[in-house]
Amino acid sequence: MTANPRAVPDIVESSSVVPLPTIRPQRARAANGRFVSASASAWGQSDDHAEEPLPADRFLDREVSWLQFNERVLQLAADPHVPLLERTRFLAIFASNLDEFFMVRVAGLKRRIATGIATRSASGLEPREVLEEISVGAHELMEQHARLYREIIGPALGGEGITLARWDELTEEEQSRLGDMFRSTVYPVLTPLAVDPAHPFPYISGLSLNLAVILNNPQTGREHFARVKVPPLLPRFIELPGVDDLYTTRYVLLEELIAAHLRFLFPGMEVHETYTFRVTRNEDLEVEEDDAENLLTALEKELTRRRFGPPVRLEVERDMDDHVLDLLTRELRVHHSEVYRLPTPLDLTALNTIADLDRTELSYPNFLPSTHPELAPVERSAPSDILRAMRAGDVLLHHPYDSFSTSVQAFIEQAAADPHVLAIKQTLYRTSGDSPIIDALIDAAAAGKQVLAVVEIKARFDEENNISWARKLEHAGVHVVYGMVGLKTHAKLCLVVRQEEGVLRRYCHVGTGNYNPKTARLYEDLGLLTCDDAIGEDLTRLFNQLSGMAPKSKFKRLLVAPRSVRSGLVERIDAEAARGKDGSVRIKVNSIVDEAVVDALYRASMAGARVDVWVRGICALRPGVPGLSETMRVRSVLGRFLEHSRVFAFGTGKTASVYIGSADMMHRNLDRRVEAMVPITDRDQVKHLLTIFDRVMTDEVASWHLGEDGQWHRHHLDADGIPLADIQFELIDSYSRRRRPGRRR
Known part of the structure; x- marks a missing residue:
């Protein structure tokens, strides 16, 4: 099957229909029929709109x-x-x-x-x-x-030759070869755990796949329960050997291989029943930073405790006998509402193994990011000079269409190697395991440069990875700090200080995505490379605030959470509301739930301003409600790339102002994180971003539309049933056709 790169078509097979559920939002209820907006009390803002209460179910x-x-x-x-x-x-x-x-x-x-x-x-x-x-x-x-x-x-x-075979479907020769593999590779790492008076019910680790085994003792006739953990470090999909056809790939599941050889684990016992099950546990971390003498040590201890969090979900195969399920729910202390009976195989995250197969005819067309034209070398044989390009003018990057390796990564690597660079300051929230960014910072420190890395070791599910990199950076002589007590450092910032003709020049990168070369090929993000003096001064102050004691820092150009992002956005939204029907607010985020921002958008819509929201995930808004949000539209785009950038635009035409940054409109981002948003001042770049935004909001581009009832509706075919355009494939086409422009200055 090949894809039409411009199409985002229907959701059901023509020959076999699986109706998808509709998750319907329950109508909101408020105490005493009234909801008090958080915008006045929680954020310290005056409630200028108290005379016009908003509906409780908004x-x-x-x-x-x-x-x-x-x-x-x-x-x-x-x-x-x-x-x-x-x-x-x-x-x-x-x-x-x-x-x-x-x-x-x-x-x-x-x-x-x-x-x-x-x-x-x-x-x-x-x-x-x-x-x-x-x-x-x-x-x-x-x-x-x-x-x-x-x-x-x-x-x-x-039908495409990619099959998942059951054990009893294999030939005797295949079973024999897999049996040899089991004895040599799998059996030595298995640990069967029985349950009896001498063996208490074992601890079941979160997200592990397990076999519940019911055994009969032929001598006593008694029934016994045992648990066998499917080793997570072994391949879940075992490819069957001996297939010569390049277009045929057969697998057998690791748990089926183990189940077929349980006699080796329980000699002398009869295997009566075997079922798979999986437990999900509470794996959120809680670290009391105010009481922790050393955040790194405290977090390491908490990571050890994480694996013992209470269960929140139990997945079992549908055919599991009730008495086995009763044993699991009792021992795991799981409520019946937390039990999910499903057909096997459980844990379909393993399907990534199949998705990674090299079958180009069954995948999206190959895509290779291109170097931003303003960063491309003048001559093919010459390397790019990122710093010189930045001196010529601001460079707006759009990943993954613009290559991360030849822009952001090259910027940091060139700064590390430049003998005139005196200092590099960098935030690191999530990065890859073999990050060239980390290597560049280490090289810079080895060259005698002042290098500061603000490593956010509390980045959820990347804590262990970030602790490892923090220690490696420290050992290399990099100044490593962990941000501010009580706040996660989520801002995406890099500051390079360079000595030039007797003065210091600051080179800056402010982005919406992590400094991660791997995810930069899959996540849609924006970034600004600039030498703007005011932005450089702001970044200097912000890094001083992160590494030292500067609680009252003020910023000229940046909006910085938790101090000024919410208030700055609400102020700008209210300014557009004051313009009535001439007002315009356009916001692109991953999630929007903050009550103060949502209420400001409602006020703008009630005033007649156009309000357009492009959101990938969570959205608390109700667009199109008469008298509340009639001028509001909400769209969502999902596809080949994960839409991750955050864009905030106010006004229209030549007076429009646009910010990009790291913050979503959520309490955690606006109150408990350090976030930064930077204005885009180049008019061509502003126009470009607004053009993309407005293109998505048209009825010519495939997207999901949110209705006033809280339901999302997929909009992907025109009136004649022709698939609508896919914005991501349009951008691949348009960016690939770019030419190197003339320098602006």
């Missing part, structure tokens, strides 16, 4: 909205026009997303309920009502996810 629930986002991922997996291996990958992404949702959001909600600190959500739902909504929606989605694989994707893969 906020959609954030957890239900997240489930709707993952439902959109599932719709891509169900789309027959998406290449087959990409559909397989979307199945894996859906499963991975849901794992993290349970580990963090559901676990956090359950913890707050248990400790009595949970409060009614902004949507008006009580905490237990939110849990109920999550349970209903998650059960529906997981059931459809499993059905989609078993009834459509799996058979379609089989």
Whole structure:
């Protein structure tokens, strides 16, 4: 199957329909029928709009909205026009997303309920009502996810020669060869754990795949329970040898191989029943920084405790006997509502193995990022001079269309090697395991430059990786700090200080995405390379605030959370509201739930201003509500690349102002993180960003539209049934046709 790169087509197979569920937001309820906006009390702003109270049900629930986002991922997996291996990958992404949702959001909600600190959500739902909504929606989605694989994707893969064979479908020769492999490679690492008076029920680690084994003792006739963990470090999909056809790939699951050889683990016992199961645990971290003498040490201890968090979900295969399930729920202390009976195989995150197969006819067309024209060398044989390009004018980068390695990475590497560079200061939130960025900072320190790395070791699920890099940087002589107490450093910043003709010049990068060369090929992000003096001064102050004691730093050009991002945005939104029908607000984010920002957008819409929101994930807004948000439109785009950039535009034409930055419109970003937003001042760059935004908001481009009822509707065919344009493939085409422009100055 090949893809039409401009199409984002229907979500169902023409020959086999799997109806996807619709996650419906419950109507909000507020105490005493009234909701008090957080915009006045929580953020210290004057409530100038108290005379015009907003409706209590104006906020959609954030957890239900997240489930709707993952439902959109599932719709891509169900789309027959998406290449087959990409559909397989979307199945894996859906499963991975849901794992993290349970580990963090559901676990956090359950913890707050248990400790009595949970409060009614902004949507008006009580905490237990939110849990109920999550349970209903998650059960529906997981059931459809499993059905989609078993009834459509799996058979379609089989039609392309990619099959997942059951043990009893293998030939005797194949079983014999796999048996040899089991004895030499798998058996030595297995640890069977029995349950009896001398052996308590074993600890089940989070996200591990396990076999529940029911054994009979032929001598006593007694029944016994044992657990065998499927080793996570061994390949889950075992490729069967002996296939000569390049277009045929056969696998058998590791758990099936183990189940077929349980007699080696329990000699003298009869294997009566075998079932797979999987537990999801609370894996969110809680570190009391104010009481921690050393944040690094405290976090390392907390990471050790993370694996013992309480269960929040139990996945079991559908055919599991009730008495086995009763044993698991009792020993794991799992409520029946947290049990998910599913057809095997469980844990479809492993489908990434199949999605990575080298079958170009079943994947998206090959894509190679290009060097930004303003950073391209004048002569092919000469290397790019990033710093000279920055002196010629601001460079706006758009990844992955603009190569990260020949722009941001090259900027840091050239700065590290430049003998005139005196200092490099860098924030690191998430980076790859073999990061050239880390290597460049180490090289710079070895060359005698002053190098500061602000490493955010509390970046969720990257804590261990970041601790490792922090120690490596420290040992290399880099000044490593961990940001500010009580705040995560989420801003994407790099500052280079260079000696030039007796004066110091500052070169800056401010971005929306992490300094990670691997994800930069998959995530859509923006970045600004600039020598602007005011921005350089702002970054100097911000880095001093992160590494030292400068709590009252003021910034000329940047908006910085937690101090000025929310207030700065609300001020600009209110200014557009004051312009009435001539006002315009355009926002692109991953998530938008902050009550103060949402209420400001409602006020702007009520005043007649045009309000357009482009959101990938969670959205608390209700667009199109008469008298509240009639001029508001909300769109979502999912596709080949993960839309990750944040853009904030105010006004139109030559007076429009645009900011890019690292902050989503969520409480954690605006109150508990250091975030930075930078203005784009080049008029051509402003026009370019607004053109992309306005293109997405048209009815000519495929997207999801949010209705006033809180439902997302896929808009991907025109009136004649012709697929609409895909914005990401349009950008691939347009960026690939660019030519090197003349220098602006």
